[in-house]
Amino acid sequence: MIRDAEGFGGRGARPAAGDLVRARAALLAPAPGQRRLAAADLRTALTDLHDFWLAAHAAAAGVGSSGVALVAVGALGRRELAPCSDLDLVLAHTGRRAPAELADRLWYPLWDAGIGLDHAVRTPDEAVRVAGRDQRVAFGLLEARHLAGDPLVSGALTDAVRRAWRSGIRDRLGELTEAAAARWARSGDVAHRVEPDLKNGRGGLRDLGLLDALAAAHVVDRPGGEVLRARALLLDVRTELHRLAGRARDVLRAQDGDEVAAALGMADRFDLARALSSAGRTVAYAVDVALRAARSAAPRRRLGPLGRVAWHRGAGKGSPHRVPLDDGVVLHGGVAEPRGGRRGGDAPPAAGEVALAREALPSRDAGLLLRVAASAARVRAPIAAGTLARLADSAPELRRPWPRPAREELLALLGSGPGLPDVVEALDRTGLWGRLFPEWGAVRDLPPRDAAHTWTVDRHLVQTVVEANRLVTGVSRPDLLLLAALLHDVGKGRGGDHAAVGADLARQVGDRIGLWPADVDLLAAAVRHHLLLPHTATRRDVTDPATVRRVVDTLGRDPVLLDLLHALAEADALATGPGVWTVWKAALVNDLVGHCRAAMAEGALPRPAPLDEEQRRRAEAVAAGGRADVLVSVADHLATVTVVAPDRPGLLSRAAGVLALHSLQVHAAELRGHAGAAVDVFTVSPRFGSPPDAALLREHLNRALDGSLPLAERLAAKERDYGGPPVDPPPPRLLWFDDEASGAVVLELRAADRIGLLHHVAAALESCGLDVRWARASTYGPTAVDAFCVHVDPGAPSAARLPAAERARVERTVLAALS
Structure with a gap:
């Protein structure tokens, strides 16, 4: 010019x-x-x-x-x-x-x-x-x-x-990836940030330079039209920011947003923020895909994500291979690293990519999408671009209501912690997340109206789920906590009271994914009242009986809902931004919850259902013959395994260990007895394929009972094969309940689920000399809530049924078994 x-x-x-x-x-x-x-x-x-x-x-x-x-x-x-x-x-x-x-x-x-x-x-x-x-x-x-x-x-x-x-380029891929990761850690994301760093943030202009550099090395193609449009927007915003400020500035502050938006012909800073978020996501996703493609195109170097060495193409040890993660899902080109022993930080990502197994048929398996997503989040490996494309093209819609396995995979995905955001982002970029949750469109890239928020609304919801994972052991329904965290602000961007709108949407989602009607009501109530506790605690006198009565009446005197809202308030605040969840605020909410809990009547403890005629008949036969029997029945992707054996110490732990050894995930367990025989009924689902044959389970159970099957060694090896125990899990929580009517003493454990968890806990209780009368093992996605009723003298006073010192010893033993 x-x-x-x-x-x-x-x-x-x-x-x-x-x-x-x-x-x-x-x-x-x-x-x-x-x-x-x-x-x-x-x-x-x-x-x-x-x-x-x-x-x-x-x-x-x-x-x-x-x-x-x-x-x-x-x-x-x-x-x-x-x-x-x-x-x-x-x-x-x-x-x-x-x-x-x-x-x-x-x-x-x-x-x-x-x-x-x-x-x-x-x-x-x-x-x-x-x-x-x-x-x-x-x-x-x-x-x-x-x-x-x-x-x-x-x-x-x-x-x-x-x-x-x-x-x-082969020698520099690790350096490039590590430098980018360090820059992202310093500058955050362009997408989802209220005040994005247009140049250095993830999805910003330096990432576009990285894409150009990879293309110059001929390991990836030049960026396509969507990335070029994102580049033009980022450059235009930075240009107007320089012109407005009169100096070099790369961080778009909220107070400058309206002027920059007006210069670009946009309505206001919220329109600008939404456009920038979309552009940043486009660039960030393109960089992730390009780095994976570059590693694939330069296979001689032993490079993994963030520069970690993982494998190289070639013969012998370390060659890329396919590790099965779930039915129809594999980790291609790497291994899921053992994760046990780490504390105080996130698990490192696995090398390679999560892909479909060769025999997988996306067009015939509606739950495959969620299994892929849950597996990728669990091992923190990206989903292969080809797999995402196949799923987007051919995965059928999940029918309403979702089958239970699909719902379990959704909970496993939500319970994956730090692995969740990247997986949701990949699904959302390819339209798959919107298929699962059509309600998401209104909050996608939606900027917050409150300056305290760090993230866009959609990213805030995902981050709230991540924070809620640290709190799942504090509630009796961790599944509903994770779902409420995902949906609590889904009503924003639609006008009106977002909590009321969100409650209706949560009810819609709950019905679609197949929750029980009572659980749908509880989920909707959690979304509707997610601001009740923090607003009441910071604006009213938490010791005033009128305040407590108002909260209790609003919640219908439901202690389960109260605990859900307590955990959700903390997760929501932590995901909002630094300094939102303060010690002072936490203390106020804790005091309010304590007063409300004291005002609510405690519910009755659960009771096991009576045995049916067939179970009594088999118990009598086993008591007479002395050899354990196992029955397996399958219905709707779930299996019921009935273990009938002579009642003896150690039966529960051995039976649970055999089930874990055969990759059967326990969702519920009920222990009963008749005629001197134990009848233990486990509701399970196979991690891969179909349940094992009853004859094989029967043989292994009898070997475990006679000591010829080394259960502990076999379970430890299996856990190592599948990535080890959870990394930095939420702290386990042990609760005691005394039922005055029946004289029962119940120990409830809330902990991160893992291979053989029920086996380890039952063995710990058995080592303390406790006789377990019945047990309920429930798995909600990645969290287990197990209740054990221990045998005590029902005629003894409450304090003498299981003294405090004995309870403390049991707690120490169980916690040691979990570690």
């Missing part, structure tokens, strides 16, 4: 840097009556202006001689110069003469005029060496563009850098 040298001193005259400064100012603040340039036009005009002035300046300084060239890198090299961007320049030379004096003539006028300048003097060989050490230098040189002087020199420099980049 700058056509001639007028204003720069004319032909043959040394152009003045002051003229460049004045010309820049005229572009940024045009005179009255002149057109204000749009963001993209402004960048083009600024680039043309600097190109022309620098070419003239270089010629006047003597760069026109052979063997020397002035090269633009960085934003100027990409023709993406923002109003306050620094100039990145390289004086390239052949090395035949030292260009120090020439460099001084180039750089000093720019410095004297106050123009930001990043400069270097390099031969092509020197440029290759520096680029090999410094990633940012390499990225800049890959974008180099000739400005003035000898084009053969600038061509030699760019050719040498690009050849070295392509040949060395």
Whole structure:
């Protein structure tokens, strides 16, 4: 757009840097009556202006001689110069003469005029060496563009850098990935952040540079149209932010949002935030896919996510292979690392990608999508792009109501903790999350109206689920806590009271996924009242009986709902932003909950159902014969395993261990007896394929009972094979309940589920000499809530049935078994 040298001193005259400064100012603040340039036009005009002035300046300084060239890198090299961007320049030379004096003539006028300048003097060989050490230098040189002087020199420099980049990309993938991850950790996401870092954040302009660098290495294709549109928006926002601030700024503050939005023709900062969130997600997802594709295209290096070494293509140990994760789901190209023993941090991601097994048929298996998602979140590995495409093209819709296995997989996904956000993002980018939850569209990329929020509404909901995972052992219904966390703000963006709207939507979701009507009511109530406790605690006197009575009456005197709301209030606040859940606020809510719980009548303890005639008949036969029997019946993807054996200490732990050994996940267990025989009924589902044959279970159970099957060793090996115990799980919680009517003493355990959990706990109780009268083992996604009724003297006073010291010893033993 700058056509001639007028204003720069004319032909043959040394152009003045002051003229460049004045010309820049005229572009940024045009005179009255002149057109204000749009963001993209402004960048083009600024680039043309600097190109022309620098070419003239270089010629006047003597760069026109052979063997020397002035090269633009960085934003100027990409023709993406923002109003306050620094100039990145390289004086390239052949090395035949030292260009120090020439460099001084180039750089000093720019410095004297106050123009930001990043400069270097390099031969092509020197440029290759520096680029090999410094990633940012390499990225800049890959974008180099000739400005003035000898084009053969600038061509030699760019050719040498690009050849070295392509040949060395295998050695640099780990460095690239680690540097990106460190930058993301410092700067956060462009998507979902209320005040995004447009340049350094995940999904920002530096990530676009990473995509360009990978494409320059010929390991991935050039970005497609969606990424290019995201790039244009990010550049336009940054351009207007520079123009507004009058200085280089990369973080879009909330107070600047309306002005930047108006400059771009948008209604307000909320429209701008939603568009930016979508653009950031597009770029971030493209980078994730590109890095995985690059690792696949450069297989000789032993690289995993975040630069971790995991495998390399080739024969022998360490070759890529397919590890089964679930029915129809495998981990391809890596292994799920053993996760036991780590504490105080997140589990490292597994190497490789989660993919469909060869025999999987997405078109015939409606639950396959959720199994893939839950498996990927559990091992924290990405879902292969091809798998997402196959699922998007051919996965059938889940029929209403969802079958129980699909609901269990959803809970497993929600209970995966740190692995959840990336999986939800991948599903959402490919339209699969919207199939599961059509209600999500209104909150997708929706910016919050409250300045305290860090995330967009959709990301806040996912983050609340992550925070709720740390609290699941504090409630008796962890499944409903996770669902309420996911849905508590889903009513936003629709007008009206978002809690009331959200309760209706939660009821809709609960019906669709197949919850029992009473559970649907409880879920809707949790969403409807999710603000009740924090608002009441911070605005009223929590010791006032009227306050307590109001809360109790609002909740229908339901202690389960009260505990759900307590945990949800904490998770919601933690996911809102730093400093929202304070010690003071936690203490107020705790006091309010304590007063409300005391005012609510405790519900009766559960009782096991009586045996039917067939169970009594088999119990009598086993009591007479002395050998254990096992029956298996299958209905609707679930199996019922009935264990009938002579009643003896250790039966429960051994039976539970045999089931775990055969990859049967226990959802519920009831222990009863008749005629001197125990009748233990387990509701289970197979982790893979079909349930094992009853004869095989019978053989292994009898071997476990006679001591010829080393259960502990076999279970430990199996847990290692499938990634080890959970990493940084929520703290287990033990609760005692005394039923005055029956004289029963019940120990309830709430803990993260794991292979053989019921076996370990039952063995711990047996080692304490306790006789378990009945047990209820319930699994809600990744959390187990197991209740054990222990035999005591019903005629003894309450305090004497199981003294406090004995209860403390039992608790220590159980917790030790879990660790």
